[in-house]
Amino acid sequence: MNIVLLLLLLAGIAASLLSGRGDGVLAALQDGTANAVGTVLKTSGAYLLWMGLLNVAEQAGLVRALSKLLSPVLRLLFPDAGRAKEAISLNLAANLLGMGNAATPYGLDAMRLLNEANPRPGVATNAMCVLLAVNASCLEVFPATLVGLRASFGSTDPAAVVLPTLLSSFAATAAAVILCLACTRPCRSRS
Amino acid sequence: MPVAVLILALLLYAAIRRVNVFEAFRAGAARALPLMKTILPTLAVFSAATSLFRASGAADALHALLAPVLNALGVDPALVPLLLVRPFSGSAAVGALTDVFTRYGPDSRVGLTASVLLGSSETIFYTLALYFGSVGIRRTRFTVPVALFAMLTSAACGILFSNLFFGA
DSSP states (O other): OHHHHHHHHHHHHHHHHHTTOGGGHHHHHHHHHHHHHHHHHHHHHHHHHHHHHHHHHHHTTHHHHHHHHTHHHHHHHOTTOGGGHHHHHHHHHHHHTTOHHHHHHHHHHHHHHHHHTOSSTTBOOHHHHHHHHHHTTOOOSOOHHHHHHHHHTTOSOGGGGHHHHHHHHHHHHHHHHHHHHHHHOSSGGGO | OHHHHHHHHHHHHHHHTTOOHHHHHHHHHHTHHHHHHHHHHHHHHHHHHHHHHHHTTHHHHHHHHHHHHHHHHTOOGGGHHHHHHTTTOHHHHHHHHHHHHHHHOTTSHHHHHHHHHHHTOOOHHHHHHHHHHHTTOOBOTTHHHHHHHHHHHHHHHHHHHHHHHHOO
8 A cells, every 4th residue: 555655646746846836836736635525534434334223233133133144154164163163253254244353343342262272373274364355345235335335425326236236246246155175175175 | 214223222221321522522533544654555556457448449349358258257347347456455455345236326326236245345454464473473384264264254155145135
């Protein structure tokens, strides 16, 4: 990120000076930072609403209910999860419901429990790799915050993107899961 | 309006389960404040840099340079900032998305595609660093290539499905 930022700033200043627009540099930079405040205010509606509603969903037991439904998937993906199984299923359920903030503590808890049973400290176990791969591909049942952001910018149909978003994150999750299974069980295809 | 039905169902379910909706909503919304506090500085830095990059004319030059490659891939140049920052920073990605919304509108072709791209990908490098860092894992084996492949899949599918759904 540091390099991306430096390149943007240096190229911007150099191009301004070369084209004789050096006087505009300060104004352009401050326009940017002032814009950031506007963006945060504009997005605040979506964040306040959905983080509130998602917490209502969590308190109502939606994460727990979904994590029970996930147990067959869990047996397939994490055959050697052991004691971390509950934390993993809560992490996946929270991710599916789009509760990134709720998912992280469960995920870190799962990593801790998996690491306690790790025969080679410092080296990731199969279950850890699969957990990360699933977390890195972000399948969500309903991308609530995204829909909220679109609404706060005046979209006439904020939910229009839900289906293509679902399809494409499903494809990414499927790709990650298939690759992981191929990496963790190379012998099965030969038997 | 499907979202209205969703919220109605959620509230009814919570009421049946005897959840204190007021308290739960309040506690959840309270967590949005620290989130906004962490988003603002990241956003300020990147807004300043991109605003300067555009005003200086460097963006137009880069645009002209990349246009043939991006057109061949079917990628709108306005999506490039979002695709570049997405794996590293969620705040910067939201900034890039709202930038597209402000300049082209959330219901424009590029606004819709940007929404799909953001919604179907994850801040993979942050997640990897956080999870593996928390338990001191140094050898991550096949995780990074798999996560990168998932990222590429979601980007390719995001652009493909957007073209299918919203017209090429």
